[in-house]
Amino acid sequence: MTTTRSTKQSPRPGLPLIAATTATLPAVMLSSLAVAQPATADVQPTTVPATLAAAIEAQAAAVKAGIIPAASVPAALPSGLQPTRVTPTVHTVVRGDTVSGIAGRYGLSTTAVLKLNNLKSNSVIYPGQRIKLKAAAAPAARAAAPAGTAARTYTVRSGDTLGGIAGRHGVRLSQVLSWNGLKVSSIIYPGQKIRLGAGTAVAAAPAKAAAPAAAPSASYVIKSGDTLSGIASRHGVKLATILSANRLKVTSVIYPGQKLAIPGKTGSVQPASSVTPLVPSSFLGYTYPAAVVSSANKNKALLNASPVPSLAQMQSIVADTARRMGVDPALAQAFAYQESGFNQRAVSPANAIGTMQVIPSSGEWASDLVGRKLNLLDPYDNATAGVAIIRQLIRTSKSLDYAIAGYYQGQYSVNKHGMYTDTKHYVAAIKAHRRTFS
Secondary structure, X not given: OOOOOOOOOOOOOOHXXXXXXXXXXXXXXXXXXXXXXXXXXXXXXXXXXXXXXXXXXXXXXXXXXXXXXXXXXXXXXXXXXOOOOOOOOEEEOOOOOOHHHHHHHOOOOHHHHHHHOOOOOOOOOXXXXXXXXXXXXXXXXXXXXXXXXXXXXXXXXXXXXXXXXXXXXXXXXXHHHHHHOOXXXXXXXXXXXXXXXXXXXXXXXXXXXXXXXXXXXXXXXXXXXXXHHHHHHHOOOOHHHHHHHOOOOOOOOOOOOOEEEEEOOOOOOOOHHHOOOOOOOEEOOEEOOHHHHHHHHHHHHHHHOOOOOOHHHHHHHHHHHHHHOOOOHHHHHHHHHHHHOXXXXXXXXXXXXXOOOEOHHHHHHHHHHHOOOOOOOOHHHHHHHHHHHHHHHHHHOOOHHHHHHHHHHOHHHHHHHOOOHHHHHHHHHHHHHHHHHO
């Protein structure tokens, strides 16, 4: 039997229908259809499923083949389509910030941010502090300076630190210290010239050749708040001349009552008895030994000449240090407020230093507790010392009241004699302040 095909091909039925239809056609009909199909090289023969189940499976496989596998879909946008991230030069710390959090926010590594700001992994940052996120561009003058012949200099401005100067100029702090004959504890002052290279100084000071061998001089007795540069300016002489005449260095510490020779000037010597010391010799009716008061005055002069955090910044340092060391921040702030009012420049006649008012011997004990040497003149170390002592007293005292009393009266004295009347008032004040800061 023969059949004729229409020139207009009808839509191809679904696979299940083809399977059902072809299953009922005679073999001769099937062979005729096969002969009538035009043969082309580009069209692949299609295998017709023999059963309905096979057709369903074939249809499911075709649908599955059109689905893109999940593994082939990228988890993130391609770099070319991602929005451009703008990283500022500095970030001002707000309460709750951490170095790692700041670094992650701007797509930077924590290590890079720590290195750029001369910080350590355990360094404490405080609200208002400025964290550098980009290294300062090297000044064009660096390339122009002849290698090995001249060293660049930097004039110190108010608020500068040696670590900050080194970081801004892309050199190590140890190099700056070596080039200038300074130590980590050295004090710098506005107007001071800091060498930033190992070469010969750009300009040699001619002061030595110009200074007469036996010039007349007057004496000046240092008062509270004086600085060497300020004294030189008021008397119209160069700082280098005063340093040379008194065998001092730019890093030397001066204190009230000290006499300075002023070359080229004449005048009466200011009587030392008229000078008011920075720290008095007595407190609450008790007079402290002269050596202790002298050390207290020297520490007070050092703190007055150094940049320190504000009261609010110091409060944040104390609270953050307490959290890090597992002590109630409200309790630590209560001690700091009672002892110094968060004033890092406070020094008592007993030579109790800074915000938490830690005396040097207690500072050595705190250093043993934390496993490193603490510098009580440093605001972060001072807070660490105070919090470490509070934590140890809480661990070893029979009650919180006894721990608080131990900070004021001494743990041994409290255990042996009980709390004195003024100690009881101190404990009550600390507990009241704690409620305020909670």
